[in-house]
Amino acid sequence: MTQPTICPKFEKAISLLSQRWMALVIYQLLLGTQRFSEIQSSIGISGKVLSDRLKELEHLDIVKREVIPQTPVLIEYSLTEKGHSMEPILRTIENWSQDWVNPESKVSAD
Amino acid sequence: MTQPTICPKFEKAISLLSQRWMALVIYQLLLGTQRFSEIQSSIGISGKVLSDRLKELEHLDIVKREVIPQTPVLIEYSLTEKGHSMEPILRTIENWSQDWVNPESKVSAD
DNA sequence: TAAACTTAGTTACGTAAAGTAATCAATTTA
DNA sequence: TAAATTGATTACTTTACGTAACTAAGTTTA
Numbered sequence: 001m002t003q004p005t006i007c008p009k010f011e012k013a014i015s016l017l018s019q020r021w022m023a024l025v026i027y028q029l030l031l032g033t034q035r036f037s038e039i040q041s042s043i044g045i046s047g048k049v050l051s052d053r054l055k056e057l058e059h060l061d062i063v064k065r066e067v068i069p070q071t072p073v074l075i076e077y078s079l080t081e082k083g084h085s086m087e088p089i090l091r092t093i094e095n096w097s098q099d100w101v102n103p104e105s106k107v108s109a110d
Numbered sequence: 111m112t113q114p115t116i117c118p119k120f121e122k123a124i125s126l127l128s129q130r131w132m133a134l135v136i137y138q139l140l141l142g143t144q145r146f147s148e149i150q151s152s153i154g155i156s157g158k159v160l161s162d163r164l165k166e167l168e169h170l171d172i173v174k175r176e177v178i179p180q181t182p183v184l185i186e187y188s189l190t191e192k193g194h195s196m197e198p199i200l201r202t203i204e205n206w207s208q209d210w211v212n213p214e215s216k217v218s219a220d
Numbered sequence: 221t222a223a224a225c226t227t228a229g230t231t232a233c234g235t236a237a238a239g240t241a242a243t244c245a246a247t248t249t250a
Numbered sequence: 251t252a253a254a255t256t257g258a259t260t261a262c263t264t265t266a267c268g269t270a271a272c273t274a275a276g277t278t279t280a
Contacts, residue, residue, distance in 0.1 A: 006134065006153065013207035014133050020238070023124050024116065036257055043116060046239055051258055072247055072256050082210055092202040097123035100192055130267070146228055156268055161229055182226045182276060 016060070017089070021045045025053050026083060027090045029063065033078040062086070126170070127199070131155045135163050136193060137200045139173065143188040172196070 017023050024043045028034065034042075040050050054077060057063035062083040068074040079086075127133050134153045138144065144152075150160050164187060167173035172193040178184040189196075 006137070007204075007207070008213040009207040009211040010137075010204050011134075012211050012213055013203050014137075017203065018128055018130050018133060020128050023128065024121070027116070027120075027124075037255095046241095047258065048240085048260090049238060052238095072254090075257060085210055086206060089199075089202050089206055092199050093123050093127065094117075094120050096196060096199055097117070097119040100195055101119040101122050103118040103122060156270095157229065158231090158269085159267065162267095181278095183228075185228060 019053070019056075021049055021053055022057075023090065023093070025050070025057065026062065026079070026086055029077060029079045029083065030087055030090065033076050036075055036077070039077065057083070129163070129166075131159055131163055132167075133200065133203070135160070135167065136172065136189070136196055139187060139189045139193065140197055140200065143186050146185055146187070149187065167193070 021043065025039060025045070028039050028042055036047075036050065036054075039045070039054075040047060045053075054063060054065070058065050060082075061080050064078050064080050064083075066076045066078070068076060131153065135149060135155070138149050138152055146157075146160065146164075149155070149164075150157060155163075164173060164175070168175050170192075171190055174188050174190050174193075176186045176188070178186060
């Protein structure tokens with residue numbers, strides 16, 4: 001028994017990044033400030049889930065939400081300092097994928 | 111429109127790591143060869159999902175499965191070269207989590 | 221011989237998360 | 251007044267996950 005007990009901070013980071021679309025939303029915002037519909041069309045996420053994810057990212061101080069009172073109202077999303085601090089994670093995954101991922105075969109087992 | 115189109119290899123890596131428990135299973139195997147029940151108790155995953163994840167990881171050549179014909183039969187799981195090549199990803203997440211994650215607050219929004 | 225134990229894995233069933241599409245609210249334009 | 255636009259929500263369906271009981275094969279115990 002005596003399982004090594006995984007670090008709670010690490011476990012929390014993993015549970016964040018394991019949520020579907022989470023990493024892609026952050027990755028997309030690394031390109032700069034974007035609006036709701038831009039993120040939506042660039043990664044193909046549904047409005048419902050994007051709304052959920054952005055709320056959680058805002059809550060975690062990873063994403064900043066700014067209302068631009070124009071015609072019609074615009075809402076701009078951008079990364080906070082904490083959000084930008086995640087760039088190495090995304091880059092490491094990006095680099096690994098270039099070396100090791102075969103885009104042909106399926107991810108799921110047959 | 112003309113969305114930037116995310117790299118398929120990157121997208122596939124993300125969809126792999128976005129599956130629940132996937133990263134933790136690999137992280138656990140970075141410690142060395144382990145048996146089914148060891149992985150299960152160390153990260154608290156159900157037998158059903160662990161079975162699914164190990165099958166997929168084996169299919170993707172990230173995990174190697176070895177049958178030890180003993181009494182009762184033992185099955186050892188270990189990382190392949192491709193599996194070990196993912197270590198930097200896990201370490202980067204680990205490092206980030208130490209600097210930025212507050213283990214007190216919830217991951218999900220209230 | 222038969223019951224009980226061990227390890228790896230599966231099956232059935234219930235719950236939770238995600239996808240789809242229609243709709244809403246606010247504002248401007250035709 | 252009606253249409254269009256942007257961000258967001260609601261109702262409903264589908265998929266993923268969790269729980270717990272169970273199977274299979276061999277071994278020890280009674």
